[in-house]
Amino acid sequence: xxxxxxxxxxxxxxxxxxxxxxxxxxxxxxxxxxxxxxxxxxxxxxxxxxxxxxxxxxxxxxxxxxxxxxxxxxxxxxxxxxxxxxxxxxxxxxxxxxxxxxxxxxxxxxxxxxxxxxxxxxxxxxxxxxxxxxxxxxxxxxxxxxxxxxxxxxxxxxxxxxxxxxxxxxxxxxxxxxxxxxxxxxxxxxxxxxxxxxxxxxxxxxxxxxxxxxxxxxxxxxxxxxxxxxxxxxxxxxxxxxxxxxxxxxxxxxxxxxxxxxxxxxxxxxxxxxxxxxxxxxxxxxxxxxxxxxxxxxxxxxxxxxxxxxxxxxxxxxxxxxxxxxxxxxxxxxxxxxxxxxxxxxxxxxxxxxxxxxxxxxxxxxxxxxxxxxxxxxxxxxxxxxxxxxxxxxxxxxxxxxxxxxx
Numbered sequence: 001x002x003x004x005x006x007x008x009x010x011x012x013x014x015x016x017x018x019x020x021x022x023x024x025x026x027x028x029x030x031x032x033x034x035x036x037x038x039x040x041x042x043x044x045x046x047x048x049x050x051x052x053x054x055x056x057x058x059x060x061x062x063x064x065x066x067x068x069x070x071x072x073x074x075x076x077x078x079x080x081x082x083x084x085x086x087x088x089x090x091x092x093x094x095x096x097x098x099x100x101x102x103x104x105x106x107x108x109x110x111x112x113x114x115x116x117x118x119x120x121x122x123x124x125x126x127x128x129x130x131x132x133x134x135x136x137x138x139x140x141x142x143x144x145x146x147x148x149x150x151x152x153x154x155x156x157x158x159x160x161x162x163x164x165x166x167x168x169x170x171x172x173x174x175x176x177x178x179x180x181x182x183x184x185x186x187x188x189x190x191x192x193x194x195x196x197x198x199x200x201x202x203x204x205x206x207x208x209x210x211x212x213x214x215x216x217x218x219x220x221x222x223x224x225x226x227x228x229x230x231x232x233x234x235x236x237x238x239x240x241x242x243x244x245x246x247x248x249x250x251x252x253x254x255x256x257x258x259x260x261x262x263x264x265x266x267x268x269x270x271x272x273x274x275x276x277x278x279x280x281x282x283x284x285x286x287x288x289x290x291x292x293x294x295x296x297x298x299x300x301x302x303x304x305x306x307x308x309x310x311x312x313x314x315x316x317x318x319x320x321x322x323x324x325x326x327x328x329x330x331x332x333x334x335x336x337x338x339x340x341x342x343x344x345x346x347x348x349x350x351x352x353x354x355x356x357x358x359x360x361x362x363x364x365x366x367x368x369x370x371x372x373x374x375x376x377x378x379x380x381x382x383x384x385x386x387x388x389x390x391x392x393x394x395x396x397x398x399x400x401x402x403x404x405x406x407x
Contacts, residue, residue: 047066047068047294047295050068050291051068051069052068052069052255052279052280052281052291053070053072053074053195053196053278053279053280053281054067054068054069054196054277054278054279054291054295055067055070055196055277055278055295056275056276056277056296056298056299057200057204057276057277057278058273058274058299058303058305059204059207059273059276060266060269060271060273060305060338060340061305061338061340063340065275065298065299065303065340066295066298066299067196069196070195070196071174071195072196073174073193073194073195074195074196074254074280074281075184075191075192075193075251075254076191076192076193076194076199076249076254076280077182077183077191077192077249077250077253078140078142078181078182078248078249078250078257079182079194079199079247079248079249079257080145080179080181080182080192080249081136081137081140081180081181081182081247082199082203082246082259083163083166083167083202084145084148084149084159084180084181085136085206085213086166086205086209086210087152087162087163087166088129088132088133088136088148088152089206089209089210090209091152096152097129097151097152098129099128099130099133100128100129101128101129101151102126102127102128103128103129103132103147103148103150103151104124104125104126105121105122105123105124105126105127105143105147107123109121109146109147110122110143112142112143112146112181112183113142113143115142115183119135119139119141119143119144119229119231120229121143121227127147127224129148129151131224132147132148132151133148133216134216134219136148137213137216137247138216138217138219138221138222138232138233139222139231139232139234140234140247140248140249141231142181142182142183145180145181145182146181148180149180156180159180160177160178160179160180163177163180164176164177167198167202170201170205171201172194172198172202173198174193174194174195174198175192175193175194175195175198175199176193177192178190178191179192182249182254184251184252184253191251191253196278196280199259199278200276200278203259203276204276207274214245214246214261217235217244217246218245219238220232220233220238220239221233235248235260237258237260237289237293240293241262242262242263242264243260243262243296244261244262244263245259245260245261246259246260246261246276247259254281255280255281255283256279256281256282256284256285256287256288257279257280257282258277258278258279258282258288258289258292259276259277259278259279260276260279260292261275261277262274262275262300263275264300266305266306269305269307269338273305275296275299275300277291277292277295277299279295301343302342302343302344303340303341304341304343305338305339305340305341306338307336307337307338308337308339308341308349309333309335309336309349309370309372310336311332311333311334311335311336311337312332313332314330314331314387315330315332315368315384316330316331317329317353317356317367319356319361319390329361329367329387329388329390330386330387330388331353331367331368331384331385331387332384332387333370333382333383333384333385334382334384334385335382335383337370337380337382339372339379341374342374345374346374346375347372347373347374348372348373349370349371349372349373350370350371350378351368351369351370351384352368352369353367353368353384354367360389360390361386361389361390362386362389363386363387363388363389364385364386366383366384366385367384367385367386368384369381369382369383369384370382370384
C-alpha cells in the first residue's frame with residue numbers, strides 16, 4: 001500500500017517596486033500548501049521526456065502552467081461521462097427532469113454492465129437521477145450513463161446528438177461523441193475523441209455552472225442501502241491533500257486517464273485557488289497517479305496567484321507650478337492586477353510618468369503606468385490615472401508666476 005505524507009512549504013516572493021527616484025521597497029508574500037507526494041517515489045516536477053498528453057491548468061489565472069500534446073486528438077474513454085453529467089445538471093436546471101426522477105433498469109443496461117466499469121444492479125431495479133449521477137461520477141458506471149441518456153432524451157442516439165451540439169456550442173471544435181459512456185464500439189473500436197484543450201473548456205464550464213459536482217466527485221465511496229449496494233471511487237487520489245475530483249477513464253486505446261483537481265487558500269484574496277491536472281495515455285494506474293500528483297504539486301509549489309496591484313495605491317506627479325493652479329496631482333491605478341507568479345522568478349513593479357500638456361488636466365486622464373516585469377521582461381501594464389482635476393492657471397496668473405520665478 002502506498003503511504004501518503006503531507007509536505008508544507010513556505011514560498012516567499014519579493015516584489016521590488018521601483019520609482020524613478022525613490023528607494024525601492026519590498027512586499028513579502030508567503031504561501032504554503034498541503035498537496036503531498038507519494039512516499040518512496042520521485043514525482044517529476046515537469047515530467048520531462050514523457051510522451052503522453054498532459055497539462056496542468058490554473059483556474060484563477062485562466063492559463064495553463066505546463067502542457068504537452070494538448071491539441072492532439074485522443075480517445076477519452078470514461079472522461080466522456082463529464083459531458084453526460086453536464087447535460088444532466090443542465091436538464092435539471094431547465095426543469096426537464098428532477099433529482100428524484102426515476103428510471104428502471106433494462107437488459108440494455110445489464111449488457112453494458114457485462115463490459116466492465118459498472119455496478120451490479122439487477123434488471124427491473126429502479127434508481128433516481130441523484131443515485132445515477134453518484135454511480136456515474138464515483139464508480140464510472142456505464143449503465144448509469146446509458147440510463148441518464150434515456151431519462152433526458154428518450155434514447156442514447158438522441159442524447160449523443162445533444163452531446164455533440166453542446167460541444168459545438170462550447171467551441172470544443174476537435175471533439176466528437178459516439179456514445180454517452182466512453183466504451184469503444186466493439187466491431188470497429190471507434191471511440192469518443194477530444195483534446196486536452198477541448199476537455200479543459202468542458203471542465204471549466206462544468207465547474208462554473210455546476211460546482212456542486214465536486215460534492216459527488218470528492219466522495220471515496222457511495223452506498224445505496226435499499227439495494228444493498230456499496231461502491232468505491234475509481235479516483236485513487238481522493239484523500240490526498242485537497243484533491244476533490246474529478247474523473248478517471250480507461251480503455252486500451254485511451255490508456256489510463258485522469259482529470260484531477262485540488263485547491264489551496266489564496267493569501268490576500270477571497271476564495272480558493274484551484275488547479276486541474278490532465279493526464280491521458282498513461283501506461284498504468286501507478287504512472288497515472290504519479291504524473292497527476294506531480295503536476296498538481298508543481299503548480300502549487302512553484303506558482304502563487306497574487307494581487308500585485310490593488311488599485312488603491314496612491315502616487316503623486318509634480319506639475320509645472322507656472323501653468324497649473326497646483327504643483328502636484330494625485331494618481332492611482334486604473335484597475336487592480338492579479339497575476340500568476342513563478343516563485344523562481346524575480347519581479348519588479350516599474351513606475352513611469354507621462355509629461356502632462358499645458359491645458360487643464362481632467363480627472364481620470366492617463367498620466368503614467370505601472371509595469372510588472374518578470375526577469376527583466378514586461379508582462380503586464382496598468383495605467384495610472386489622475387484622481388482629481390487640476391485647472392490651468394489664467395494668463396495673468398501664469399505671467400505673474402513666471403516673473404516671480406526670475407527673481
